[in-house]
Amino acid sequence: MDIDLDIARSQADYSEMTVDKPAIDIGARLNNLRRERKWTLVETSKHTGLSLSALSKIERNELSPTLMSLGKIASGFGIDVVTLLSDEDNPASLGRRSVNRHSHGLVSSTGTCENIWFAADLKHKRMLPLKTRVTAKVPGEYAEWPVHVGEIFVYVLSGRLVVHSQLYAPVYLEPGDSLYYDSSSGHKWTTEGETDAEVLWVYAG
Numbered sequence: 277m278d279i280d281l282d283i284a285r286s287q288a289d290y291s292e293m294t295v296d297k298p299a300i301d302i303g304a305r306l307n308n309l310r311r312e313r314k315w316t317l318v319e320t321s322k323h324t325g326l327s328l329s330a331l332s333k334i335e336r337n338e339l340s341p342t343l344m345s346l347g348k349i350a351s352g353f354g355i356d357v358v359t360l361l362s363d364e365d366n367p368a369s370l371g372r373r374s375v376n377r378h379s380h381g382l383v384s385s386t387g388t389c390e391n392i393w394f395a396a397d398l399k400h401k402r403m404l405p406l407k408t409r410v411t412a413k414v415p416g417e418y419a420e421w422p423v424h425v426g427e428i429f430v431y432v433l434s435g436r437l438v439v440h441s442q443l444y445a446p447v448y449l450e451p452g453d454s455l456y457y458d459s460s461s462g463h464k465w466t467t468e469g470e471t472d473a474e475v476l477w478v479y480a481g
Contacts, residue, residue: 300361302346302384303337309353309360310335324352342386344422358382359399374398379407387419388412389465404479407433410467415440421462426481428459435473440464449473 310320321328325348333339334349341349343357350360361384374395382396390409395401412418421442430437431454439447439455442462449455457463459479467473 301337302341302361303335305360306331306349307335313353320352324348326352340385340387342388342419342422343391344420344424346384347424356400357404358393358396358401361393362396362399372398381407388417402480404481405476406479407474407476408465410435410437410465410473410475412464412466413468414466415464417466418464421464422459423462424459424479424481426459426479427456428463428477428479429456430454430465430475430477433474433476435471436468437473437475438466438468440466 306320310317315323317328317331320326320331324331326334326345330339330341330345334341334345346357346360350357353360361382374397376394379392379394382393384391384393388411390411392407394405394407430439430449432449432451434451437449437453439449439457440463441447441457447455448468465473465475
């Protein structure tokens with residue numbers, strides 16, 4: 277009976293892990309965080325580095341924040357991006373680990389990418405692993421050059437990825453190709469071809 281119970285529990289855990297968890301309403305999340313700290317939009321702008329107009333539109337869900345904007349918001353509130361996108365805040369602990377089945381995780385979208393954040397149940401991580409479908413076709417679809425304090429490793433799973441840089445000529449990456457770069461300089465990802473590029477990447481800040 278104990279073995280059967282363990283199997284049932286394992287199956288239940290597996291079922292939970294294989295379901296994509298959508299990111300929470302980022303507009304409501306931003307508004308709640310701001311009100312918890314009793315910040316005005318002006319104060320929030322000073323902490324995050326985002327304009328009043330951008331913050332206001334994000335709160336009203338009229339603007340989908342880029343990963344760079346999410347990073348600025350999270351940094352401004354002293355949390356990481358995964359914590360910003362989740363309504364749970366599990367403290368870090370020794371020996372922690374996270375299992376993700378079949379590439380399922382915390383789903384979020386920007387105007388240029390569809391993202392799945394892995395190990396979303398672990399907060400305050402040193403690395404942020406993601407799987408992304410790049411939907412942008414041209415660099416002009418980005419409102420700005422994404423910049424992050426840290427380094428990024430990206431590995432192309434399918435499609436053709438074009439990495440545009442403020443410092444280098446564009447790099448064309450095919451399935452199996454990878455790139456490691458300093459993300460403190462601006463980079464834009466676009467996809468080229470009939471299908472969107474899918475990539476696995478890790479950000480370490």
